[in-house]
Amino acid sequence: MVNIQRVAKEAGVSVATVSRVLHDQNTVTAKTRLKVEETIQKLNYQPSMLGRNLRKSESRLLLVLIPEISNPFYFDIIKGIESFAISHNYNILLCETDSSPERENIYFDLVKAKMADGIISMDPAVNVEALLDLAENHAIIQCSEYMIEKEIPYVTIDNEAAAYRAVKHLIKIGNKKIAFINSNQKYLYARQRNKGYQKALEEHGIPVREEYIFHTEHLGFEYGQQAAKKILNLNDRPTALFAVSDLLAIGALKEISACGLHVPDDMAVVGFDKIEFSNMTNPALTTISQPMYKMGTIAVEMLIKKLKGEKVESVILDHELVIREST
Amino acid sequence: MVNIQRVAKEAGVSVATVSRVLHDQNTVTAKTRLKVEETIQKLNYQPSMLGRNLRKSESRLLLVLIPEISNPFYFDIIKGIESFAISHNYNILLCETDSSPERENIYFDLVKAKMADGIISMDPAVNVEALLDLAENHAIIQCSEYMIEKEIPYVTIDNEAAAYRAVKHLIKIGNKKIAFINSNQKYLYARQRNKGYQKALEEHGIPVREEYIFHTEHLGFEYGQQAAKKILNLNDRPTALFAVSDLLAIGALKEISACGLHVPDDMAVVGFDKIEFSNMTNPALTTISQPMYKMGTIAVEMLIKKLKGEKVESVILDHELVIREST
DNA sequence: CTGAAAGCGCTAACAT
DNA sequence: ATGTTAGCGCTTTCAG
Numbered sequence A, B: 001m002v003n004i005q006r007v008a009k010e011a012g013v014s015v016a017t018v019s020r021v022l023h024d025q026n027t028v029t030a031k032t033r034l035k036v037e038e039t040i041q042k043l044n045y046q047p048s049m050l051g052r053n054l055r056k057s058e059s060r061l062l063l064v065l066i067p068e069i070s071n072p073f074y075f076d077i078i079k080g081i082e083s084f085a086i087s088h089n090y091n092i093l094l095c096e097t098d099s100s101p102e103r104e105n106i107y108f109d110l111v112k113a114k115m116a117d118g119i120i121s122m123d124p125a126v127n128v129e130a131l132l133d134l135a136e137n138h139a140i141i142q143c144s145e146y147m148i149e150k151e152i153p154y155v156t157i158d159n160e161a162a163a164y165r166a167v168k169h170l171i172k173i174g175n176k177k178i179a180f181i182n183s184n185q186k187y188l189y190a191r192q193r194n195k196g197y198q199k200a201l202e203e204h205g206i207p208v209r210e211e212y213i214f215h216t217e218h219l220g221f222e223y224g225q226q227a228a229k230k231i232l233n234l235n236d237r238p239t240a241l242f243a244v245s246d247l248l249a250i251g252a253l254k255e256i257s258a259c260g261l262h263v264p265d266d267m268a269v270v271g272f273d274k275i276e277f278s279n280m281t282n283p284a285l286t287t288i289s290q291p292m293y294k295m296g297t298i299a300v301e302m303l304i305k306k307l308k309g310e311k312v313e314s315v316i317l318d319h320e321l322v323i324r325e326s327t
Numbered sequence C: 001c002t003g004a005a006a007g008c009g010c011t012a013a014c015a016t
Numbered sequence D: 001a002t003g004t005t006a007g008c009g010c011t012t013t014c015a016g
Helices: A004-011 A015-022 A030-043 A049-056 A072-087 A101-111 A128-135 A159-172 A189-204 A223-230 A246-259 A292-307 B003-012 B015-022 B030-043 B049-056 B072-086 B101-114 B129-133 B159-172 B188-203 B223-231 B245-256 B292-308
Strands: A060-068 A091-096 A116-119 A139-143 A154-157 A179-181 A213-216 A238-245 A268-272 A287-290 A315-317 A320-322 B062-066 B091-096 B118-121 B139-143 B156-158 B178-184 B213-216 B239-244 B266-273 B286-289 B315-317 B320-322
Touching: A004 A015, A004 A030, A015 A030, A015 A189, A015 A292, A030 A246, A049 B049, A060 A101, A060 B118, A072 A091, A072 A292, A091 A101, A091 B091, A101 A116, A101 A128, A101 A154, A116 B015, A116 B062, A139 B062, A154 A159, A159 A179, A159 A189, A159 A268, A159 A287, A159 A320, A179 A223, A179 A246, A179 A315, A189 A213, A223 A246, A246 A268, A292 A315, A315 B178, A320 B101, B003 B015, B003 B223, B015 B030, B015 B091, B030 B239, B062 B072, B062 B101, B072 B091, B072 B245, B072 B292, B091 B101, B101 B118, B101 B129, B129 B139, B139 B292, B156 B159, B156 B292, B159 B178, B159 B188, B159 B239, B159 B266, B159 B320, B178 B188, B178 B223, B178 B245, B188 B213, B213 B223, B213 B266, B223 B239, B239 B245, B245 B266, B292 B315
Parallel strands: A060 A091, A060 A116, A116 A139, A139 A154, A154 A315, A179 A213, A179 A238, A238 A268, A268 A287, B062 B091, B062 B118, B118 B139, B139 B156, B156 B315, B178 B213, B178 B239, B239 B266, B266 B286
Antiparallel strands: A287 A320, B286 B320
16 A cells, blocks of 8 residues: 555655645745645555544544434435535445434444444434433534434424424315324424414314324334224215325325225325425325425534534425315 | 533543443453543543544445435335444434435545445446445445446346336236336346346246337326326327336326226336335335345445445345236 | 644553 | 554645
């Protein structure tokens, strides 16, 4: 392996000068610079980041914690994160936690061991204690999910307002019996969306019926199917349903048509997230769209600021209702 | 930051002893070990990987190159890679190349700069020259895609046999006019699957009709839709279609039902990959399943072997035909 | 404008 | 069983 010493010797200069050339410092004569650059070419020298990292005590690696790599909700966020990070000379380590504390710990340890500089956490099931603990000495940003009253900066949308908007849309087009497929209430976003659901109903004088509200353990097609099955078996069958995730809504769509019913005539359906699939279903899904890509870029921007020691403020972004064929 | 020196001083031993305790070497007295362990606890010492990495000249980071993070084809492969890697103390840097050479180069440079130890390439559009060049001095494995006659080890399935199997199934259930949605022939897998398609037809005395073969630039729903549109407009309309990717097949499904036609009665459809979503379509998609997870674990296993300097052999895995409602 | 040298935190060969 | 020490490759301060 050819190192900086070797280049210096070959070019007849000191390692300091090679380093200066490498970093575009103007304190080098054109002539010296040329000589060094030629030598670098000739020897095909590539500076090792290992040395650099140790010296500067940084890794330029950022961790992104997500529960499941296959959840399409994260795709565009990750794209945003990646593009911003790369353009600022950071790399992204995508970490699938499976919402398991052990798995999470591996990644937390990576930061403690200086193998990564900071974390963007998108796992709603993250171990809060551990995260807060880590945040004392390390740069951490939460994306999409967050903790009220805690000092970890976050970027998110207004979940309550978004759910309210979705349900209000269902009411406007004539539905009064609206089922709600929510995920586990231990997640803040689930509680907030539940609030939005209830608020919309109450505002229109529609009583909230507990038997219309369902909770799923995970976000996946099959959980949507199961919930839909229960909804369809209800005595006083709802005419519409709102699911907190497109995945759940798509599963429900499948179940509804499997029962020979028609969307939206027999049952209107609204999802959440506007994942790409949601336009491929039959009928195409009405859903809430979040500015994913932007959320990603903002999250890294905040993280990099934090890494520099700057003060960062949390951000709440706008959402949109995308009306398609399912309502 | 508390370092090994500090621990050594505090515990009244040498840094070597601390290092020995850290690495579970038995050459340390129980008493000394205890003292050191207590000190580590007390100071909350966490060894820095930066120092370790420089010293050992390794990063324990593996790159996984994929064209698109959102392509479900890769999900289980990645899961397999991750679990095997983590259990062997490696971490995975998932790299989205967008099939762009510039983007790819960023990652190749990461390896050259010793920031990563090796690469698993799954990008069929990878810059072959650059990859072969890199492979001269670095550990590289190809997964799913590969190069014939080149020395980079790979793990894959028999694409020709799989396509042959799919088309033969369509013939068996009574189809003679079978359209084929392939991706760009510049990819080896596309050429191999094309061979399988032709072989099945020829074996049953069915002439290969050029107008039944379509090529898409990318693998995405919308490309499948477009191709299906053309197929449906054909004078002598096919009664079945085989797509080289579930994504394409699902797009086709959407288009077919949008035209008021019925699958499988008017048009039987077979996909490829058995992505999760392929079971959520209406009707559920018949498809070819590859042992993704296993492919992933084998790929890392090969890479780690290579890193150790061992000789590795390429592997070809089995596939399966999963018959569902679309045929 | 350039060079010498310290040192980032760790491992491991060698010495005791 | 434990300590001493060189050195991984780099950046940066200080001197000249």
